[in-house]
Amino acid sequence: MMKTLKLPEMITEEKLKDLYKQMWTIRYFDEKVDQFFAKGLIHGTTHLCVGQEASAAGSIAVIGTKDKIVSTHRGHGHCIAKEGDVNKMMAELFGRVTGYCKGKGGSMHIADVEKGNLGANGIVGGGLPLAVGAALTSKMKKENYVVLCFFGDGASNEGSFHESVNLASIWDLPVVFICENNQYGMSGSVKEMTNIENIADRADAYGIPGKVVDGLDMVEIMNTVDEAVQRARNGFGPSLIEMKTYRWKGHSKSDAKKYRTREEENEWRAKDGIKRFKEFLKSEGVLNEEEAKQLQDAALAEIEEAVRFAENSPEPSIDSLLEDLYA
Amino acid sequence: MATREITYLEAVREAMSQEMRQNEDVFILGEDIGVYGGAFGVTRGMIEEFGPERVRNTPISEAAIAGAAIGAALTGMRPILELQFSDFITIAMDQMVNQAAKTRYMFGGKGKVPMVLRTPAGSGTGAAAQHSQSLEAWMAHIPGLKVVQPSTAYDVKGLLKAAMDDDNPVIFYEHKLLYKTSAEVPEEPYSIEIGKADIKREGTDVTVVATAIMVHKALEAAAQLEKEGISVEVIDPRTIVPLDKETIIDSVKKTGRLIVVHEAVRRGGIGGEIASMVAESEAFDYLDAPIKRLGGKEVPIPYNPNLEKAAIPQVPDILAAVRETVKYK
Numbered sequence: 001m002m003k004t005l006k007l008p009e010m011i012t013e014e015k016l017k018d019l020y021k022q023m024w025t026i027r028y029f030d031e032k033v034d035q036f037f038a039k040g041l042i043h044g045t046t047h048l049c050v051g052q053e054a055s056a057a058g059s060i061a062v063i064g065t066k067d068k069i070v071s072t073h074r075g076h077g078h079c080i081a082k083e084g085d086v087n088k089m090m091a092e093l094f095g096r097v098t099g100y101c102k103g104k105g106g107s108m109h110i111a112d113v114e115k116g117n118l119g120a121n122g123i124v125g126g127g128l129p130l131a132v133g134a135a136l137t138s139k140m141k142k143e144n145y146v147v148l149c150f151f152g153d154g155a156s157n158e159g160s161f162h163e164s165v166n167l168a169s170i171w172d173l174p175v176v177f178i179c180e181n182n183q184y185g186m187s188g189s190v191k192e193m194t195n196i197e198n199i200a201d202r203a204d205a206y207g208i209p210g211k212v213v214d215g216l217d218m219v220e221i222m223n224t225v226d227e228a229v230q231r232a233r234n235g236f237g238p239s240l241i242e243m244k245t246y247r248w249k250g251h252s253k254s255d256a257k258k259y260r261t262r263e264e265e266n267e268w269r270a271k272d273g274i275k276r277f278k279e280f281l282k283s284e285g286v287l288n289e290e291e292a293k294q295l296q297d298a299a300l301a302e303i304e305e306a307v308r309f310a311e312n313s314p315e316p317s318i319d320s321l322l323e324d325l326y327a
Numbered sequence: 328m329a330t331r332e333i334t335y336l337e338a339v340r341e342a343m344s345q346e347m348r349q350n351e352d353v354f355i356l357g358e359d360i361g362v363y364g365g366a367f368g369v370t371r372g373m374i375e376e377f378g379p380e381r382v383r384n385t386p387i388s389e390a391a392i393a394g395a396a397i398g399a400a401l402t403g404m405r406p407i408l409e410l411q412f413s414d415f416i417t418i419a420m421d422q423m424v425n426q427a428a429k430t431r432y433m434f435g436g437k438g439k440v441p442m443v444l445r446t447p448a449g450s451g452t453g454a455a456a457q458h459s460q461s462l463e464a465w466m467a468h469i470p471g472l473k474v475v476q477p478s479t480a481y482d483v484k485g486l487l488k489a490a491m492d493d494d495n496p497v498i499f500y501e502h503k504l505l506y507k508t509s510a511e512v513p514e515e516p517y518s519i520e521i522g523k524a525d526i527k528r529e530g531t532d533v534t535v536v537a538t539a540i541m542v543h544k545a546l547e548a549a550a551q552l553e554k555e556g557i558s559v560e561v562i563d564p565r566t567i568v569p570l571d572k573e574t575i576i577d578s579v580k581k582t583g584r585l586i587v588v589h590e591a592v593r594r595g596g597i598g599g600e601i602a603s604m605v606a607e608s609e610a611f612d613y614l615d616a617p618i619k620r621l622g623g624k625e626v627p628i629p630y631n632p633n634l635e636k637a638a639i640p641q642v643p644d645i646l647a648a649v650r651e652t653v654k655y656k
Contacts, residue, residue, distance in 0.1 A: 068402070101435035109433035118401060119434060123425050129394020130426060136395055137402035140354065140380065160421070163391030170386065324436030325471055327494035 005219055005284070008062050008226035013286050017295060019061055019218065020281060023053040023274045024299035026077040029086055030249075032303050033076070033093060033107075037253050042093050046107040047074040051248035054273035055180045056081045058221030059148055059243075062229055068116040068138075069148045070131040072180075073108045074247070075120030078150055082117045084110075090306035096313035103316040104324065116145070124185075125151060125158030128177070132164045135173035135238075146232045147175040148225070154185035156199045162206075165240065169206045174232035176225060177240045180215065182247040187259040200242035208238050215243030216273035219280060245273075328513040335477075336506035338484040339369050339445070343407060345516045346491050347377055350405065353491060356383035356392055357409030366411040367447055367506055393419035393444070397427045397496070400442040405491065412458045413448035413500060416466070427496040428471030441494045443487070448476075449502045449540060449590055450635055456627035459635075461539070461591035466498045467568045467600070473497045473521055474568040478542035480510035482565055485519030493521060502539045524571035526578070530560035533584040533649055536575055536601055537561060541588040541621075541640060548645035557653055567597050575601065576610045583615035584652045590639045593622025616655030619648050 007016075030048040037046060049056065056077030060069060071078040079089060085100075092099025093107055100110045111119030118134055121127040131149030138145045155161055156179055168175050179199050183190055196202070203210025209228070213220045221243065228239035246268035250257050257265075281287035287295075333341070347353045354377075355370060361384035364371030374382040385392045389410065396406040410416060416423065427440050450459035467474045473495055477483035483501065490497040527542055528549050537545035542563045549559035560578050564570055579585050585605055587598035598620040605611070605618060621640040628638055 070398075099435070101433060101437075104435050105433040111434045111438065113401070113434065113438040118398070118438075119430070121426075123421055126394075126421060126426055129391045129422055130398035130401065132391060133395035133398020133400070133404075133406075134402045135398075137399045137404050140399075141352075141403060160390045160394065163386070163388035164394070166386060167388055167391045167395060171383075324434075325432045326473075327431060327439035327441070 006223070007219065008222055011061060011222055015061065016281055016286050019057050020277060020287065020292065021295040021299050022081060023057050023277060024296045025086065025302055026053045026056060026080050027274065028300050028303040029080060029089065029306070030076055032307060034249060043095070044106050045252045046093065047252050048249040049074045049077040049247065051268065052180060052182055052215070052245045053077055054218050054221055054277065055178070055215045055243040055245055058218045059178055059225045062222050062226040063146060063148060066116065066143070067145045067148070068118055068134050070118045070127040070134065070150065071120040072127060072150050072152060073120060073122055073124070074152065075110065075150070076107070079110050079112065079117055079120070082112065083115045084112055084117065086302055086306040087309040090310040091313045094310040094313065095315065096310055097316040098309070098313040102320065102324070125155035125160040127151060128155065128160050128164035131175050132168045132173060135168060135175040136171065138174050139171070144233060145174070146229050149175050149177050151177070151179055152185070153179060153181040153183065153190040153199060154188070156202065157193060165206045165208065165238065168238040169208050172235060172237035175238045176228040176232055177238060178225070179240065179242045180245055181242050182245050184247070184251070184259065186251040189259065198242055200240055203240040208240060210240045210242070212242045212244065215245030216271050216276055218273065218277045328515050328517070330511040330513045332509045333480060333512050334507055334509050335480040335483050336367065336369055338480040338512050339487060339501060340373065342484045342487040342516070344373060344376065346488065347381060352403065352405045353407065354381040354383065354404065355407040355409060356385050356396060358385055358387055358411050360384055360409050365409060367503065370409065389415050389418035390422055393422035394426060396442045397422055397430070397440055400440045401430065401438050406442045407491065408442060408444045410444060410446040413446040413462060414457050414460045416446065416462060423472070423496070423498070424469050428469045432471060439494045440496045443490045443497045443499050445499045445501060447503045448500045449504060450628040450639060451504045453630060453632060453635065455630040459628035461589070461623065463498070463500055463567060464591055464595055464597045467597055471496070472568060473566065474500070475521060475566045476500045476539045477565060478502070478505065478539050478563050480508060480512050482519060482525065484512055485517050486521065486565060488516050489518045489521045492518060497521070500539065504540055519565070521566045522569035522571055524562050524564045524574040526560065526574065527563045528559065528561040530558040530582065532558045532582055533586060533652055534560045534562060534575070534578040534582045535586045535588060535645065535649070536564060537588040538564060538567065538597065539590060541590055544640065544642050545588055545645055547642050548649065551646060552649055557649060559649060570601070572604055572608070576605060576608045579605050579610040580613045583613050584655070585614070586619045586621065586645070586648050586652060588621040588640050588645060591623055592625055593620055594625055596622045598622050616652045619652055621645065621648055
């Protein structure tokens with residue numbers, strides 16, 4: 001039984017174990033993708049969220065099936081956390097017809113509309129207005145769902161961020177803007193590209209609550225997002241939450257990471273969100289070392305199965321090229 | 328069906344209002360569309376009937392309101408987005424081009440974006456370079472969008488109904504100078520198929536394919552040329568994506584001559600596409616004269632009224648082009 005900390009009510013012990021496994025699923029998925037890219041077995045490009053598992057898993061843990069998310073180019077974690085199917089994801093990266101987008105989208109366009117994942121997005125800041133629109137539907141149709149809108153520190157300098165947060169604010173829309181501040185755009189450090197300490201401070205400009213959380217602390221993430229989700233669901237409008245986090249890997253596949261030091265990387269790696277969550281679960285008596293190992297192994301097995309699924313899936317036929325454009 | 332004469336502007340408003348009365352999912356959003364009634368007065372009176380939830384006055388945030396329309400469409404609404412001037416699509420371009428047009432394809436055929444972006448285009452109001460452009464060829468270049476350019480009150484009502492019923496993003500260009508033109512328009516809702524051209528005047532000597540306000544200039548020219556014994560067929564494609572190639576090709580096969588007229592800058596305009604399409608088709612063998620394109624000059628639209636008129640094709644330009652073309656035997 002959990003001893004000390006307060007968590008949102010839907011976060012049962014069973015859910016905590018699932019989340020621990022899910023974080024490993026996200027990590028193994030992206031580690032595997034990284035290896036395949038290195039070997040030239042997947043083409044195109046991809047953006048890995050290794051190191052950022054907590055912000056995806058913790059945020060999405062506190063919403064329900066009918067709630068929606070809008071993701072980013074670094075979106076594999078969001079998709080997995082929103083009940084995503086890793087087989088379909090891996091198949092999509094392999095460009096196979098069994099992939100989420102029948103091989104037409106690739107890493108940056110994975111979406112699962114039925115499950116409420118309105119898609120990753122190849123345009124920085126491109127998803128924010130879409131999240132506002134999805135939240136508008138919720139309000140106009142009285143569907144009572146909430147939209148979690150993920151974006152990065154880079155996107156917070158796009159006009160679409162400012163326009164969208166303002167629009168959601170004046171219309172009291174049920175959207176939670178979640179800025180995964182992983183410290184860098186492609187190479188531009190957030191310190192060079194903004195002149196404020198916290199991106200969450202920008203909430204003041206739009207008359208909504210802004211909160212900074214440790215993006216590697218699952219407990220803080222779940223509690224903070226839950227509070228914002230409840231606020232949104234009860235008709236009090238949007239919030240902005242900034243999660244301070246770090247991407248362990250480069251921006252995309254061709255990144256020599258000259259813009260940051262190895263020391264800095266090691267400092268952040270030491271703060272690993274998965275390890276930290278495990279220690280929390282152990283200290284709360286939810287998990288022991290052996291169970292933790294089993295969950296981690298199960299996650300790895302799922303990803304290995306996803307790779308087999310992808311490798312054994314057919315390529316799309318050339319005849320499908322012109323399909324799926326118009327409804 | 329009972330008809331009466333109403334303006335193009337009234338026909339737009341009537342099409343929206345009728346649709347909104349029978350479909351709760353349809354709503355309109357845009358800048359100053361509430362009590363102000365929109366920059367051109369198209370939505371005047373609508374907020375009084377439908378209320379501020381369904382006639383949503385927005386901040387001046389073209390990117391966000393375009394994206395909000397897309398996000399709402401993707402989740403089950405059928406939004407109509409009014410952009411005050413079609414020039415402002417530049418600010419909404421990422422959302423329309425990278426999101427609306429591509430969402431369904433990128434997602435492998437899942438999700439749909441049933442929205443209409445309505446916006447007034449064209450010159451002739453003295454609004455100068457940033458409020459007078461005709462940028463439809465940009466949008467026509469993007470797979471995933473449909474592009475509509477109605478030229479009459481009758482067409483605008485029927486095409487807007489079809490656009491609102493369409494499950495894809497439709498860019499709907501209204502011409503500012505046509506807002507006050509009138510036609511007999513049925514009172515009941517009706518739909519004109521997107522992708523079906525209209526032969527606005529039948530003729531045998533030369534085919535003039537004209538869009539938007541140029542349809543009227545071409546008709547005026549055709550009436551004058553009739554007195555000279557030249558029979559002009561005027562085709563209004565009405566929608567440039569999809570384009571009714573068959574009607575154009577059949578006409579050129581009949582007349583053996585083609586002139587394309589649009590207000591948009593000639594370079595890179597839709598006229599080049601239509602001319603090429605005909606040159607590549609079976610109609611090529613029927614051509615008795617080189618194809619001519621008339622379009623806007625390669626300058627921004629100037630302020631001075633004389634300069635403004637000189638920047639786009641006028642009736643004398645069409646007359647001259649037809650006379651030159653029919654000289655070829």
